[in-house]
Amino acid sequence: xxxxxxxxxxxxxxxxxxxxxxxxxxxxxxxxxxxxxxxxxxxxxxxxxxxxxxxxxxxxxxxxxxxxxxxxxxxxxxxxxxxxxxxxxxxxxxxxxxxxxxxxxxxxxxxxxxxxxxxxxxxxxxxxxxxxxxxxxxxxxxxxxxxxxxxxxxxxxxxxxxxxxxxxxxxxxxxxxxxxxxxxxxxxxxxxxxxxxxxxxxxxxxxxxxxxxxxxxxxxxxxxxxxxxxxxxxxxxxxxxxxxxxxxxxxxxxxxxxxxxxxxxxxxxxxxxxxxxxxxxxxxxxxxxxxxxxxxxxxxxxxxxxxxx
Amino acid sequence: xxxxxxxxxxxxxxxxxxxxxxxxxxxxxxxxxxxxxxxxxxxxxxxxxxxxxxxxxxxxxxxxxxxxxxxxxxxxxxxxxxxxxxxxxxxxxxxxxxxxxxxxxxxxxxxxxxxxxxxxxxxxxxxxxxxxxxxxxxxxxxxxxxxxxxxxxxxxxxxxxxxxxxxxxxxxxxxxxxxxxxxxxxxxxxxxxxxxxxxxxxxxxxxxxxxxxxxxxxxxxxxxxxxxxxxxxxxxxxxxxxxxxxxxxxxxxxxxxxxxxxxxxxxxxxxxxxxxxxxxxxxxxxxxxxxxxxxxxxxxxxxxxxxxxxxxxxxxxxxxxxxxxxxxxxxxxxxxxxxxxxxxxxxxxxxxxxxxxxxxxxxxxxxxxxxxxxxxxxxxxxxxxxxxxxxxxxxxxxxxxxxxxxxxxxxxxxxxxxxxxxxxxxxxxxxxxxxxxxxxxxxxxxxxxxxxxxxxxxxxxxxxxxxxxxxxxxxxxxxxxxxxxxxxxxxxxxxxxxxxxxxxxxxxxxxxxxxxxxxxxxxxxxxxxxxxxxxxxxxxxxxxxxxxxxxxxxxxxxxxxxxxxxxxxxxxxxxxxxxxxxxxxxxxxxxxxxxxxxxxxxxxxxxxxx
Numbered sequence: 001x002x003x004x005x006x007x008x009x010x011x012x013x014x015x016x017x018x019x020x021x022x023x024x025x026x027x028x029x030x031x032x033x034x035x036x037x038x039x040x041x042x043x044x045x046x047x048x049x050x051x052x053x054x055x056x057x058x059x060x061x062x063x064x065x066x067x068x069x070x071x072x073x074x075x076x077x078x079x080x081x082x083x084x085x086x087x088x089x090x091x092x093x094x095x096x097x098x099x100x101x102x103x104x105x106x107x108x109x110x111x112x113x114x115x116x117x118x119x120x121x122x123x124x125x126x127x128x129x130x131x132x133x134x135x136x137x138x139x140x141x142x143x144x145x146x147x148x149x150x151x152x153x154x155x156x157x158x159x160x161x162x163x164x165x166x167x168x169x170x171x172x173x174x175x176x177x178x179x180x181x182x183x184x185x186x187x188x189x190x191x192x193x194x195x196x197x198x199x200x201x202x203x204x205x206x207x208x209x210x211x212x213x214x215x216x217x218x219x220x221x222x223x224x225x226x227x228x229x230x231x232x233x234x235x236x237x238x239x240x241x242x243x244x245x246x247x248x249x250x251x252x253x254x255x256x257x258x259x260x261x262x263x264x265x266x267x268x269x270x271x272x273x274x275x276x277x278x279x280x281x282x283x284x285x286x287x288x289x290x291x292x293x294x295x296x297x298x299x300x301x302x303x304x305x306x307x308x309x
Numbered sequence: 310x311x312x313x314x315x316x317x318x319x320x321x322x323x324x325x326x327x328x329x330x331x332x333x334x335x336x337x338x339x340x341x342x343x344x345x346x347x348x349x350x351x352x353x354x355x356x357x358x359x360x361x362x363x364x365x366x367x368x369x370x371x372x373x374x375x376x377x378x379x380x381x382x383x384x385x386x387x388x389x390x391x392x393x394x395x396x397x398x399x400x401x402x403x404x405x406x407x408x409x410x411x412x413x414x415x416x417x418x419x420x421x422x423x424x425x426x427x428x429x430x431x432x433x434x435x436x437x438x439x440x441x442x443x444x445x446x447x448x449x450x451x452x453x454x455x456x457x458x459x460x461x462x463x464x465x466x467x468x469x470x471x472x473x474x475x476x477x478x479x480x481x482x483x484x485x486x487x488x489x490x491x492x493x494x495x496x497x498x499x500x501x502x503x504x505x506x507x508x509x510x511x512x513x514x515x516x517x518x519x520x521x522x523x524x525x526x527x528x529x530x531x532x533x534x535x536x537x538x539x540x541x542x543x544x545x546x547x548x549x550x551x552x553x554x555x556x557x558x559x560x561x562x563x564x565x566x567x568x569x570x571x572x573x574x575x576x577x578x579x580x581x582x583x584x585x586x587x588x589x590x591x592x593x594x595x596x597x598x599x600x601x602x603x604x605x606x607x608x609x610x611x612x613x614x615x616x617x618x619x620x621x622x623x624x625x626x627x628x629x630x631x632x633x634x635x636x637x638x639x640x641x642x643x644x645x646x647x648x649x650x651x652x653x654x655x656x657x658x659x660x661x662x663x664x665x666x667x668x669x670x671x672x673x674x675x676x677x678x679x680x681x682x683x684x685x686x687x688x689x690x691x692x693x694x695x696x697x698x699x700x701x702x703x704x705x706x707x708x709x710x711x712x713x714x715x716x717x718x719x720x721x722x723x724x725x726x727x728x729x730x731x732x733x734x735x736x737x738x739x740x741x742x743x744x745x746x747x748x749x750x751x752x753x754x755x756x757x758x759x760x761x762x763x764x765x766x767x768x769x770x771x772x773x774x775x776x777x778x779x780x781x782x783x784x785x786x787x788x789x790x791x792x793x794x795x796x797x798x799x800x801x802x803x804x805x806x807x808x809x810x811x812x813x814x815x816x817x818x819x820x821x822x823x824x825x826x827x828x829x830x831x832x833x834x835x836x837x838x839x840x841x842x843x844x845x846x847x848x849x850x851x852x853x854x855x856x857x858x859x860x861x862x863x864x865x866x867x868x869x870x871x872x873x874x875x876x877x878x879x880x881x882x883x884x885x886x887x888x889x890x891x892x893x894x895x896x897x898x899x900x901x902x903x904x905x906x907x908x909x910x911x912x913x914x915x916x917x918x919x
Contacts, residue, residue, distance in 0.1 A: 054824060054825040062834050159707050221826070
């Protein structure tokens with residue numbers, strides 16, 4: 001029991017992934033600043049943000065459902081930390097995971113998004129409701145291509161649904177990104193992750209200029225601090241999942257540690273560049289993009305994977 | 310065995326006796342029904358713990374009937390009996406407060422008890438004629454448990470009776486085919502491959518009956534109409550719980566005992582399962598009557614069970630049956646919460662509700678647990694059985710048949726169906742419980758004990774089944790047939806530890822809130838960019854998914870559904886009416902036309918005779 005709690009709270013769960021994710025968020029912001037010819041924040045800025053928000057005044061909506069509103073960020077933390085444990089244990093080669101963990105990860109990764117939605121709706125703010133409905137539609141859009149990419153991975157790895165075995169297979173037979181189906185799958189999953197993280201061009205659920213931060217509009221103080229922390233965790237574990245699925249995992253022995261860091265930074269770099277070079281699309285456009293184009297990509301990837309390409 | 314006699318006939322007899330009491334004594338009737346169903350639940354629990362085997366019930370009043378009363382108490386039947394007993398007791402308790410004098414179905418508690426007894430009879434019967442008797446009685450009680458006092462509900466009741474009754478007659482036909490093959494009326498012991506024409510016909514007939522009862526596409530159309538108009542306790546009792554249990558029970562008997570599925574049968578079942586999941590949930594997405602929304606989900610979830618059973622592997626069967634149990638738990642619970650809301654507010658449109666979590670916290674908690682369970686969010690029970698189904702599909706994909714090769718399609722449809730379920734329950738929960746409390750609803754109070762207690766019990770079971778599925782639930786409930794001694798079923802998802810982690814997180818959340826500045830908080834109205842919040846600015850739940858209906862991909866589908874092109878009842882009705890109009894043309898009422906018919910008929914007769 002003590003081991004699980006350690007995994008969950010300290011390493012590789014809550015604390016570890018939050019701190020590393022905070023660093024990645026700094027990396028993302030610094031890079032964005034450089035793209036826009038700005039100076040950018042100092043390294044500890046994510047920590048300053050978190051601590052400052054903790055101390056700030058917390059607003060509680062008068063006409064909504066306060067208990068649900070206050071519990072939502074807590075369950076977001078739970079979902080993100082659980083996903084971190086399930087993804088990072090096999091990715092870092094600490095633990096073999098369990099049979100079928102890949103399918104559990106899909107669902108656990110949805111918990112934070114669902115809690116954002118429930119929290120937003122519990123606030124009783126009409127703009128938050130607009131944001132929540134967009135977030136939900138976004139989940140509906142990226143869920144299918146995300147699953148189909150995983151299916152192509154499952155086929156390539158010889159019908160295994162265990163993350164650790166997928167890593168093993170790649171260590172023996174070469175990383176999946178080296179194949180044609182792998183490249184197409186990689187493009188698809190990057191798009192899905194962009195949407196999962198709510199980054200431009202898929203940030204319509206927050207839409208700062210239009211619906212004043214949408215699902216986050218009523219969060220302030222401690223609540224916003226927790227949501228920020230969840231976003232840090234997600235910024236680490238989603239790229240880590242991509243590295244695990246396509247680039248033979250994140251080995252932490254010897255020189256490999258450098259490669260692992262570079263892999264993660266590479267994926268985050270890609271996400272940051274996409275978000276800095278694209279305008280926000282409307283939800284309808286995003287749905288069409290995922291349902292038609294990304295599904296098509298994923299299906300091509302599956303077909304190629306069946307033929308062993 | 311006295312226990313089985315009491316289990317089946319005691320509720321039926323008491324139910325008939327209750328007809329003699331006047332409707333004015335409905336509370337007394339309710340208490341009697343509660344006691345009887347409580348006793349039934351106790352007997353059902355004992356049955357679950359008894360040894361399996363074939364039993365003969367001796368009928369002392371009419372000894373010649375005894376030969377029909379052979380019962381097959383095996384693992385599957387015991388599982389079904391256990392849950393029928395549980396639901397009978399909980400729903401009787403709920404009905405005690407929910408069913409009010411003069412405003413509800415006439416003879417509600419009598420029909421309730423008859424339903425209970427005949428459902429238990431159908432689950433235990435080993436003689437086909439006894440089985441058909443109980444099965445048919447259930448169709449009748451379903452018809453009697455809806456009020457039918459206005460045009461819409463009367464037509465819903467009629468539709469239900471015609472579809473269920475039609476499927477019952479197909480069932481009898483199927484049993485006749487089986488009798489032709491075996492020469493015996495005994496259910497246990499016969500097993501065929503679906504290869505000969507007669508076996509195929511029997512298989513299809515029984516399948517139609519099972520799918521109609523469970524409410525799978527294309528025989529599902531009675532469910533949404535029925536639940537929209539019936540009292541919520543009737544909807545929870547029959548379409549949400551008992552009909553699912555029995556329909557899937559028959560399907561399990563068909564796929565596990567009567568027939569050994571061959572390639573095309575598996576493919577057919579998988580197609581039905583996947584289409585049921587996806588089509589019904591797409592319809593549910595746009596509903597704004599919450600009872601009808603739940604009705605479409607009652608259909609959609611059947612798809613998962615059919616898919617699980619169609620796989621035919623131990624994992625698939627266990628997953629399908631586990632999903633059946635889970636679905637009965639949360640779907641029954643959802644109908645109970647719907648009933649509570651309807652009773653307290655009198656409104657059945659999501660758009661007109663909102664913010665009820667402040668005034669009905671217990672109902673809200675239960676509804677949230679059910680909604681999260683049905684949406685398949687870990688670590689609740691709905692997630693667990695869906696996860697087993699997905700694993701089953703992927704395992705199944707290693708096979709060589711056509712159905713196996715298409716595993717990606719089944720998996721994709723099941724997963725996207727689950728996401729769509731989540732979407733429509735977000736709408737349900739937010740529309741009813743979250744958001745701003747309307748002025749006219751601020752006087753609403755929480756329901757009484759008899760109504761919240763069954764909801765919370767079901768919610769607690771949902772949580773328990775989710776957290777302890779691998780350790781305590783699956784090994785106890787599913788250790789019969791091909792599933793016995795199969796340790797791989799539950800998988801190694803360490804859910805008890807996950808439950809610990811939830812507690813740890815909640816503790817952590819409290820610590821973070823305390824660390825932050827608990828004293829420094831302000832309660833304020835919503836900020837919407839400086840404007841004043843008005844009712845007109847509200848974003849109605851029914852608009853959440855309008856964009857989806859507007860997409861070209863789906864607008865076509867929705868238009869057809871609106872015209873009832875997918876409704877088998879509607880199609881059948883149009884065919885019958887078309888035949889009728891042709892026939893009525895012959896009856897013009899003009900004497901010379903009739904004379905022509907007579908002469909033409911005589912000419913034909915003479916031609917044949919000569």
